[in-house]
Amino acid sequence: xxxxxxxxxxxxxxxxxxxxxxxxxxxxxxxxxxxxxxxxxxxxxxxxxxxxxxxxxxxxxxxxxxxxxxxxxxxxxx
Numbered sequence: 001x002x003x004x005x006x007x008x009x010x011x012x013x014x015x016x017x018x019x020x021x022x023x024x025x026x027x028x029x030x031x032x033x034x035x036x037x038x039x040x041x042x043x044x045x046x047x048x049x050x051x052x053x054x055x056x057x058x059x060x061x062x063x064x065x066x067x068x069x070x071x072x073x074x075x076x077x078x
Contacts, residue, residue, distance in 0.1 A: 009045050024063075029055020 029051035037047015 009049055013049070023056065025055030025057075025059030026052040027055070029053070029058070 030048040031051070033051015033054070034044045034048035036051070038044035040047070
């Protein structure tokens with residue numbers, strides 16, 4: 001049981017390490033995911049990895065929205 005879990009965790013960490021995106025949101029997502037995974041069947045490490053990925057995704061989406069708002073506001077001012 002622990003062997004597949006370790007393999008999945010290692011694969012997620014390797015995939016996350018090769019990404020060039022910043023780690024914004026990863027810590028908060030990992031903490032929340034780890035706690036949720038722990039209470040959902042003692043899968044805290046898997047939950048932390050998934051939470052980190054979701055946190056990074058959410059942070060990237062927020063950054064994209066801020067950039068789009070900045071472009072709209074910047075174009076309106078001459």
